[in-house]
Amino acid sequence: MTDTVTPVAPAPTAYDDTTAADAARAYELDRRHVFHSWSAQAEIDPMVVTRAEGSWLWDGAGNRLLDFTSQLVFTNLGHQHPRVVRAIQEQAATLCTVAPSSVNAARSEAARLIASHTPDGLDRIFFTNGGADANEHAIRMARLHTGRPKVLSRYRSYHGGTQLAINVTGDPRRWANDSASTGTVHFFGPFLYRSAFSATTEAEECERALAHLEQVIALEGPQTIAAIMLESIPGTAGIMVPPPGYLTGVRELCDRHGILLIADEVMAGFGRSGRWFAVEHDGVTPDLLTFAKGVNSGYVPLGGVAISEAVHQTFAHRSYPGGLTYSGHPLACAAAVATIETMEDERVVEHAAALGQEVFGPGLEELAGRHDWIGEVRGTGVFWALELVSDRATREPLAPYGGSSPQMAAVLAACKREGLLPMSNFNRIHVVPPLTISAEEARTGLAMLDRALTAARADA
Structure with missing residues (x-):
């Protein structure tokens, strides 16, 4: 594993009444004035983000979340480099x-x-x-x-x-x-x-x-x-x-x-x-x-x-x-x-390749061995997808093409409870954190995802 990348370590953050009030006002003004893309406006409940650093961000309730989305897969160097x-x-x-x-x-x-x-x-x-x-x-x-x-x-x-x-x-x-x-x-x-x-x-x-x-x-x-x-x-x-x-x-x-x-x-x-x-x-x-x-x-x-x-x-x-x-x-x-x-x-590209070979590839395959909802693992570098299915034999998607399902909603909710911000699309979870994520943080995120899949399967 290349060790030239030095991820930005998130500093402790204080969550006080002022932060809570600012987050509440931001949410109120958003819902009153902001028109969101790809959304039915009256049916969304967008997350407030108050700050971000490295591979982490904080929501309006003060929760720290490991960003496995790189937002829309663009914060390759993480937040606030x-x-x-x-x-x-x-x-x-x-x-x-x-x-x-x-x-x-x-x-x-x-x-x-x-x-x-x-x-x-x-x-x-x-x-x-x-x-x-x-x-x-x-x-x-x-x-x-x-x-x-x-x-x-x-x-x-x-x-x-x-x-x-x-x-x-x-x-x-x-x-x-x-x-x-x-x-x-x-x-x-x-x-x-x-x-x-x-x-x-x-x-x-x-x-x-x-x-x-x-x-x-x-x-x-x-x-x-x-x-x-x-x-x-x-x-x-x-x-x-x-x-x-x-x-x-x-x-x-x-x-x-x-x-x-x-x-x-x-x-x-x-x-x-x-x-x-x-x-x-x-x-x-x-x-x-x-x-x-x-x-x-x-x-x-x-x-x-x-x-x-x-x-x-x-x-x-x-x-x-x-x-x-x-x-x-x-x-x-x-x-x-x-x-x-x-x-x-910082040899970020080499670090991304090593993460794929040494952490994400084998780690996600281990998850597939434990969760029958995972039909396929595919990817390279820091660019991975889990194809979630209700039946491995028929490969029936856990959510329909172009839609979602209660099972997928349960997976996403369980991830959030674990402190993981996942990226999803239809029946898939995409694992796409910043390229600068450390191997330790990456393994922490995979453990969070493991527990979330277990919890969601139990609730299904």
Whole structure:
């Protein structure tokens, strides 16, 4: 286990009448004025967070919770990392903001550092405010570069909440927003546990998934397809690590038909999978690579597109028709510089890989041996999912696709009682804490999850 990472130890916190009153007022004003995303407004009871540090946060009742969510899988360096906080403070004292048409040192250095870790040839960086608009712009670039309209993406995927990104998405959040007018086509990706191809091995799943994609390309007309967009490892949809050779096979299909490959690394990138970028697991170089979240641990909104030289040349003497008011915002880019430098200095990516191999992989398999609700454990690095089922033989999900269940609610409630903040989606628990979590904290969280599953099963 690498020991170069030094997690920020949470200091004791006082919970007094003032803290309680502030939390109560924040909750009251939230419910009166804030409109929450992906929610029926009258049916939610959002948690108040009063402070956070390292891998921990405190709720409005003064409870300390181990953050196994990294919020929305973005606090890769944990909460309140002093180097990133200091970089934002120093940048604010020098240059808070500037129009994106001007050069600023923070943006230039952030671009250099990002390009130093992307696959060879992806040396040009277009900055956005987050992952959804990064994906929107990557698709726009692909369409303009190829002169073709269609984009292919897989079912069980998530690419963002804006109009085009949500239509490229392959999960139920698309349904209410799907206008059937965005030139998007979906296909089945590899997922052996719930194979669409009746496969029995990873090799069969890979081969059949690629054959299926090849057929979709042929039937849609290769000359109409601008790009295939894939999460290198689908995140929100289930952390389904693709079998070896799958991304290579997609790359070959794209090359054969003049289609661009867009790798969505918004969640999997910047160390989450135990590599700087998840495409490295298959040794693949995409034409466009999108990022956000971990690039600066989400401290200030930032995303972007890493662009190949061929796509860059399309716009060398032709104006790119797109931009954002806050593209390459100095505060966000200063946070990115501090984040990447910290990751390099403290060997955070290596630490994440070691945690996956030595703690999360074996620890979660041990849990599966004790809990018959766990149908499958899958993941890599600090990027794991537990597929919860009511019956291991039939693989019946513990909650329906696109929904929840009393059993899942019981698991989440038991986690909270244990002092663990879990991430859930449908019938899954995702184990995605900060990359800087210590091995001791990680094992503490797994023990909490173990006891929560036991309690929830007893109550079912």
